[in-house]
Amino acid sequence: MKVTIFGTGYVGLVTGACLAEMGNHVVCVDIDEAKVEGLKKGVIPIYEPGLEPIVKRNHAAGQLDFTTDPASAIAHGELIFIAVGTPPDEDGSADLKYVLAVARTIGQHLDRYAVVVNKSTVPVGTADKVRDAITEVLKGRDAGIEFDVVSNPEFLKEGDAVEDCLRPDRIVVGSSSERAVGRLRKLYAPFNRNHDRMVVMDERSAELTKYAANAMLATKISFMNEIANIAERVGADVELVRQGIGSDPRIGYHFIYPGAGYGGSCFPKDVQALERIARAHDYDARLLAMVEAVNHTQKTRLFAQIQRHFNGNIAGKTIALWGLAFKPNTDDMREAPSRRLIEALWDAGAKVRAYDPEAREETQRIYGERADLVLCEKPYEALDGADVLALVTEWKAFRSPDFGRIKAALKEPAIFDGRNLYDPQVVEDAGLAYYGIGRGRSLQR
Numbered sequence: 001m002k003v004t005i006f007g008t009g010y011v012g013l014v015t016g017a018c019l020a021e022m023g024n025h026v027v028c029v030d031i032d033e034a035k036v037e038g039l040k041k042g043v044i045p046i047y048e049p050g051l052e053p054i055v056k057r058n059h060a061a062g063q064l065d066f067t068t069d070p071a072s073a074i075a076h077g078e079l080i081f082i083a084v085g086t087p088p089d090e091d092g093s094a095d096l097k098y099v100l101a102v103a104r105t106i107g108q109h110l111d112r113y114a115v116v117v118n119k120s121t122v123p124v125g126t127a128d129k130v131r132d133a134i135t136e137v138l139k140g141r142d143a144g145i146e147f148d149v150v151s152n153p154e155f156l157k158e159g160d161a162v163e164d165c166l167r168p169d170r171i172v173v174g175s176s177s178e179r180a181v182g183r184l185r186k187l188y189a190p191f192n193r194n195h196d197r198m199v200v201m202d203e204r205s206a207e208l209t210k211y212a213a214n215a216m217l218a219t220k221i222s223f224m225n226e227i228a229n230i231a232e233r234v235g236a237d238v239e240l241v242r243q244g245i246g247s248d249p250r251i252g253y254h255f256i257y258p259g260a261g262y263g264g265s266c267f268p269k270d271v272q273a274l275e276r277i278a279r280a281h282d283y284d285a286r287l288l289a290m291v292e293a294v295n296h297t298q299k300t301r302l303f304a305q306i307q308r309h310f311n312g313n314i315a316g317k318t319i320a321l322w323g324l325a326f327k328p329n330t331d332d333m334r335e336a337p338s339r340r341l342i343e344a345l346w347d348a349g350a351k352v353r354a355y356d357p358e359a360r361e362e363t364q365r366i367y368g369e370r371a372d373l374v375l376c377e378k379p380y381e382a383l384d385g386a387d388v389l390a391l392v393t394e395w396k397a398f399r400s401p402d403f404g405r406i407k408a409a410l411k412e413p414a415i416f417d418g419r420n421l422y423d424p425q426v427v428e429d430a431g432l433a434y435y436g437i438g439r440g441r442s443l444q445r
């Protein structure tokens with residue numbers, strides 16, 4: 001099918017590449033000329049495993065193209081996706097200015113029936129707003145052209161985006177138009193391995209589904225972090241508790257890993273936005289507010305432990321950091337717990353030496369050159385001259401380190417394990433102090 005996608009961010013680019021891979025003719029539109037020129041040459045603006053080869057292959061094969069010209073792109077698509085950003089505005093609500101600007105552009109150039117598909121995570125009721133925005137512009141043009149607006153939220157995870165997109169566990173389509181649903185059925189037919197993965201519903205339910213999914217996952221994490229904090233105080237090990245509860249299929253093992261708090265472009269923003277949506281409809285979503293509050297505090301846990309370890313005297317210390325990205329397999333630093341830790345350490349007068357396999361450049365871009373931040377090329381380089389080590393992101397490269405080497409390199413051998421990656425006994429047997437999240441012994445010391 002002929003597909004147009006507005007926005008070449010995470011969602012737009014991955015969706016475009018995957019739809020091209022499935023045999024569609026895809027045109028991606030972006031206002032950023034440098035980005036579009038780069039994409040044409042195979043320069044991928046984000047780090048996402050498996051994305052580069054499919055972008056390059058499909059571009060070379062003529063299945064995937066990039067442009068800054070909305071008119072030709074709108075003329076191309078039977079399906080026009082909106083996958084532009086919805087950043088939080090000052091009060092935490094999702095800002096629709098980019099989405100509605102694209103809607104008006106579609107209204108200006110549409111010349112036959114098309115299905116407009118909302119991929120961005122948007123407040124409930126946005127499909128109606130997009131429909132109204134297009135209709136208004138069409139009226140101004142005196143053009144009696146029909147179109148439908150569909151809500152088709154994206155559930156991909158950074159780091160697994162290509163895989164998630166090519167093998168979705170569900171495809172949520174919100175539309176009351178059979179004609180539009182028919183087009184999406186055709187588009188997604190190749191993704192329906194073994195059974196029909198498409199769940200068709202009304203627009204508002206589809207919009208809420210996206211928020212509900214992310215809020216549920218964020219709730220699981222904050223819940224587990226709460227249990228971890230209790231475990232620490234009562235002398236229990238949350239890692240054993242996690243296994244003990246995960247074995248119940250009603251609870252499950254996924255997303256119950258305690259840690260340094262959730263980050264990324266979705267959970268923090270979406271939990272907040274859903275809370276605002278509820279408030280705008282006169283409902284006080286107390287649980288969501290607490291999920292957010294618990295996460296906010298959790299991001300200070302590692303710093304609090306380090307501070308306690310040094311009896312409050314952090315000034316002049318050098319802390320080695322392993323991991324900067326908000327999670328492994330991405331260079332994304334948005335809302336990353338590492339940022340809160342780094343900033344708290346700086347405020348307390350400490351220096352940071354950090355290593356991350358992919359996020360060094362992004363970290364440099366955010367903080368610039370400073371004397372109290374050294375970004376290292378190799379994991380062990382970060383330990384040179386450092387007092388202690390804090391692990392913030394659970395990259396595979398950090399799974400089984402040489403604890404003897406870590407001990408020898410650190411001035412005051414201690415590991416602050418923000419992801420409970422290590423066995424406390426193994427670390428302690430190697431002669432290092434171990435601090436984890438919610439592991440009773442951390443507090444006992």
Ligand code: UDX
Nearest residue numbers: 154155156157158255256257259262263264266326327
């Ligand atoms: C998330 C959703 O998973 C995805 O479906 C949605 O489309 C976008 O938001 P993403 O932000 O890429 O995806 O990351 P995810 O893997 O979900 O992790 C989010 C954060 O939660 C990370 O900071 C991660 O470290 C943290 N996390 C995750 C935990 O702290 N504990 C867990 O058990 C799981």
